[in-house]
Amino acid sequence: MMNKCYIEKKTKLNEMFKYLFNKKQFASSANCLLFLHYVNRVFNLRIVSTLSLLLLIIFVWKSRGETNENVLLFLTFSSNFNSYIRLDERVTFGQYSYILNKETILEKCSSKYHNITIAQSGSLRMLRFDMFGFEGVVHIEKPNVILFDYMRLQLLAFLWNSKPDRILFIGLGIGILPRTFHLLSPSTLIDIVELDSMIVDLARKYFSFEDNQSIRIHIKDGRQFLERQRSNQYDMILVDAFTSNGHIPHTLQTLECLGEYQRVLKSNGIVLGNFVYEHESRYRQTYARALFRHVYRGLTTTNFILIGLNKQAQLFNQSFFEIQARILQQTHSVPEMNWLEEIKYLRDGNEDPWNRSATIFTDQIVEK
16 A cells, blocks of 8 residues: 555646646756656656656657657757756756755745746756746856856847847846846847846846846836837847746747837847747747748757847858857957857758748737
C-alpha cells in the first residue's frame, strides 16, 4: 500500500503535469527541464531519461505541423540535459551556475497577471512566473553581464543604429536589457511598456532597475499603448512580453500589430521580437506577410528572434555584419560579450524552410 506521503507527492506531480499540458508549457525546452527538476524535487528520484522521452513524445505531438527544427532542438536539449540542468540540479548560464535545490526564496507574490517568485542561489538572482520559466536572471556582483543568450542577440539592434534617438520596449522583465541599452547609448530616450505594475516594483526592489528622465515606464497594455502613439517616432521596438503560460500575448503577435509596429517606427527602423519555438512557422509566416523590407532571424537553443526591417532600413550581408560588429566591440563594449561571436547566430529570414501554409496570427481570430 502506498503511504500517505507518496500519495501526496503523486497528487502534486499530477497537478503539475496537468498544469503544463493544459497551459501548453511544453512549448519551451527550458520549461520541460524545469518540470524534470520539480519531479526530482518531489520524488527525490533520478528519472531524467524516462521523463525526457515522455516529454519528447508530447512535444513532437504538440509540434505537428511545425518545422522539424522544433523536434531537433528538443532532442538536442534532451541529449545534453546534463549540460543544462545537471543531476545536482544546476542550471547553467555560460560559466555561471544556479543550484536549484540550494536556492533561497526571497519573495513570493501574486499580481492580477502572474504568480511571481524571486529566488537566489549564490550570486545569481532570478524572477520566475508560477513555478516554471526563468523570466530574468542577474549576477548581483556583475550586474552588467548578460546571462541570457537571446538578450545578447537583441543587443544586435545596434548593428543598424549605434546611436538611436528613441527605443520602445514592450515588456520589462527585470530591466536588464533597457538598462544595458541606456549604458551603451545614454542619450537615447527609452520608453518601456509593462502591463504588470508589480513586475516594475520587483525590478526596482531586487534587480536595481531605475527609471529616470531617459528611461520612462508606462504601466499599460502594449497594444493599446502602440495604437495611441504618433507615427514615425521610434528607431527600434523590442518586444519581449510573455504571459504566465509562456506565450506571447495574442494582441502583440498579430499581422495587424506588426502594422502598428511599422507605423510608429521611423522608415529606417527595426522591430525585434523574442519567441519560443512553439508555432515557429506561424510566427515566421506572419512576419513574411507583413510589409517588412526584409526579415532576419537570430537563433538560440530555447528562443529565436525575428528582426523586421522597415521600408528604408539597411540590408546587410554577413561581411557587413562583421565590420559593424568589430566597430561595436570597440565603441559598445559589454562585459563577457563578443559582438563577433553573437553575429554568428544571425540568419537571413528566408533561410531554413518553414511551413508557408501555416495559419498567420490575426486580430480576427482570438487565441488564448
